[in-house]
Amino acid sequence: MGSVDAGNLDGQVAFITGGARGQGRSHALALAREGADIAVCDIAAQLETVPYPLAGIEDLEETVRQVEALGRRCVAVQADVRSTEQLEAAVAGAIEELGRIDILLANAGVCGFGVFWEITDQMWDEMVDTDLTGVFKTMRAVVPHMIERGYGRVVATSSMGGRMGNPNLAHYVAAKWGVIGLVKTLALEVADKGITVNAICPATVDTAMVHNDALYGLFAPDIEHPTKADVEPRYTAMNPIPEPWTPVEEISAAVLYLVSEGARSVSGTTLDVCMGASARMP
Numbered sequence: 001m002g003s004v005d006a007g008n009l010d011g012q013v014a015f016i017t018g019g020a021r022g023q024g025r026s027h028a029l030a031l032a033r034e035g036a037d038i039a040v041c042d043i044a045a046q047l048e049t050v051p052y053p054l055a056g057i058e059d060l061e062e063t064v065r066q067v068e069a070l071g072r073r074c075v076a077v078q079a080d081v082r083s084t085e086q087l088e089a090a091v092a093g094a095i096e097e098l099g100r101i102d103i104l105l106a107n108a109g110v111c112g113f114g115v116f117w118e119i120t121d122q123m124w125d126e127m128v129d130t131d132l133t134g135v136f137k138t139m140r141a142v143v144p145h146m147i148e149r150g151y152g153r154v155v156a157t158s159s160m161g162g163r164m165g166n167p168n169l170a171h172y173v174a175a176k177w178g179v180i181g182l183v184k185t186l187a188l189e190v191a192d193k194g195i196t197v198n199a200i201c202p203a204t205v206d207t208a209m210v211h212n213d214a215l216y217g218l219f220a221p222d223i224e225h226p227t228k229a230d231v232e233p234r235y236t237a238m239n240p241i242p243e244p245w246t247p248v249e250e251i252s253a254a255v256l257y258l259v260s261e262g263a264r265s266v267s268g269t270t271l272d273v274c275m276g277a278s279a280r281m282p
């Protein structure tokens with residue numbers, strides 16, 4: 001078995017979507033600590049059917065501040081992963097300013113809820129356009145550059161929702177299963193080009209996506225205005241490892257492994273980081 005040399009990304013450049021906060025920011029900082037320069041993009045605006053606030057420009061600026069405080073360069077642009085033009089401009093800008101892209105984290109995503117037959121066309125379209133088509137467009141914008149250089153590490157953020165059914169989340173679940181299909185197909189198409197492509201599958205992660213009134217209401221419909229303290233035991237009850245949510249740093253640690261040079265033979269896989277829920281999967 002080859003060595004796992006996560007921890008040495010000196011001179012590398014990572015492009016991260018949805019990098020204004022949450023897991024994307026955590027990944028930016030984790031990679032920067034290992035020596036990588038960082039390009040982040042984020043929509044930094046609201047989608048109508050998303051029932052919690054998305055990031056703002058000030059969050060994107062805060063990611064830049066925190067990466068630069070680690071002594072690394074950071075380029076940030078407002079870009080929507082649903083837009084081919086915006087993504088291509090963001091990728092071109094990153095390559096121009098930072099010289100190359102070695103690592104791609106297709107992390108941007110939204111969540112929303114609804115009983116299957118109450119999901120509207122707009123809810124479906126905004127979800128699938130962001131969480132599935134956005135991942136496709138992100139990969140398509142960066143992978144030709146990686147092929148040219150003969151090296152790349154691509155990690156897409158799916159979800160445990162991409163490994164099973166989940167009531168109230170049909171559009172999210174469909175998109176996240178789709179991400180795994182993209183990952184496995186691209187992994188085969190670039191297997192002989194020095195590029196690996198993998199998916200990471202978190203369960204509940206300690207970010208704004210799960211800490212909001214809409215999700216709290218879904219988990220505690222019997223409580224009028226449920227709080228974090230109200231839902232914590234309910235989140236915990238879902239998990240074999242009895243904790244309510246995974247810290248972002250643990251997702252970043254898994255990403256660090258997948259982007260390491262030592263993981264060169266790991267491609268087309270899904271890495272669950274989910275408080276033991278994998279034990280319930282076939």
Ligand SMILES: NC(=O)c1ccc[n+]([C@@H]2O[C@H](COP(=O)([O-])OP(=O)(O)OC[C@H]3O[C@@H](n4cnc5c(N)ncnc54)[C@H](O)[C@@H]3O)[C@@H](O)[C@H]2O)c1
Pocket residue numbers: 017018019020021022023024041042043044045054055056079080081082107108109110111130134157158159160201202203204205206207208209210
């Ligand atoms: N939090 C969880 O429990 C959880 C679990 C499994 C998977 N995920 C996935 O992890 C990824 C990161 O989510 P997070 O937990 O950090 O939540 P988050 O809401 O804190 O971060 C998501 C980021 O993506 C950005 N974004 C949304 N739509 C975008 C678009 N169209 N273009 C560009 N940027 C966009 C948001 O502004 C935000 O900054 C998402 O793909 C999410 O589906 C999250």
